[in-house]
Amino acid sequence: xxxxxxxxxxxxxxxxxxxIINCAYSNSASDYFIWYKQESGKGPQFIIDIRSNMDKRQGxxxxxxxxxxxxxxxxxxxxxxxxxSAVYFCAESPDPGRRALTFGSGTRLQVQP
Amino acid sequence: EAQVTQNPxxxxxxxGKKLTxxxxxxxxxxxxxxxxxxxxxxxRQIYYSMNVEVTDKGDVxxxxxxxxxxxxxxxxxxxxPSPNQTSLYFxxxxxxxxxxxxxxxxxxxxxx
Numbered sequence: 001x002x003x004x005x006x007x008x009x010x011x012x013x014x015x016x017x018x019x020i021i022n023c024a025y026s027n028s029a030s031d032y033f034i035w036y037k038q039e040s041g042k043g044p045q046f047i048i049d050i051r052s053n054m055d056k057r058q059g060x061x062x063x064x065x066x067x068x069x070x071x072x073x074x075x076x077x078x079x080x081x082x083x084x085s086a087v088y089f090c091a092e093s094p095d096p097g098r099r100a101l102t103f104g105s106g107t108r109l110q111v112q113p
Numbered sequence: 114e115a116q117v118t119q120n121p122x123x124x125x126x127x128x129g130k131k132l133t134x135x136x137x138x139x140x141x142x143x144x145x146x147x148x149x150x151x152x153x154x155x156x157r158q159i160y161y162s163m164n165v166e167v168t169d170k171g172d173v174x175x176x177x178x179x180x181x182x183x184x185x186x187x188x189x190x191x192x193x194p195s196p197n198q199t200s201l202y203f204x205x206x207x208x209x210x211x212x213x214x215x216x217x218x219x220x221x222x223x224x225x
Contacts, residue, residue, distance in 0.1 A: 032212075034214075041219075042219070043205075043218050043219050044156070044216045046214075046215070049213055089155065091156075101214060102158075103148075103155045103156040103157075104155055105153060105154065105155040
């Protein structure tokens with residue numbers, strides 16, 4: 001079956017640097033994508049979402065880029081802080097109107113002081 | 114405060130002893146869902162509910178039951194738990210299906 005995947009299981013960055021977390025998806029019918037952040041011992045927390053009619057969307061210190069041609073999604077975090085250390089999941093909506101999201105296995109972001 | 118509340122936070126039980134994990138949301142969301150999270154496997158959907166009295170299987174429904182008698186509550190029932198159901202469980206809700214999900218804090222279940 002089709003699934004959401006992530007390129008890197010662990011990403012280590014220096015505090016203050018920009019972080020880029022990548023995600024590949026294979027379902028061309030997916031029209032909605034979300035990034036979640038999960039800190040240790042907590043439930044996933046919504047960061048930002050994007051619909052397939054957009055290429056880019058910006059939030060506070062975060063930007064999501066969508067490349068439908070190569071089925072690629074990325075999350076950019078500007079000026080990464082220690083509080084950004086967490087596992088990040090991308091998720092896609094492969095079956096609008098019936099089911100919810102299909103999640104990737106996650107990327108761990110480690111911010112070095 | 115808008116939230117999804119699930120209880121208990123931690124649960125240790127033995128094989129075959131029926132248990133229920135409760136989930137409640139105060140956002141008047143139509144859609145609710147249960148996920149389990151296992152190392153290396155990510156979040157996998159167990160069951161979901163589009164609205165009151167409407168439930169359906171997700172990707173890994175075997176060994177689980179759910180009910181949706183009220184809009185705010187969506188309990189997860191394990192009639193006869195087995196060790197392979199040891200996992201971290203999350204309840205989530207959204208205004209509609211395929212919208213951003215709001216997650217509870219999780220229930221860590223251990224079945225001995």
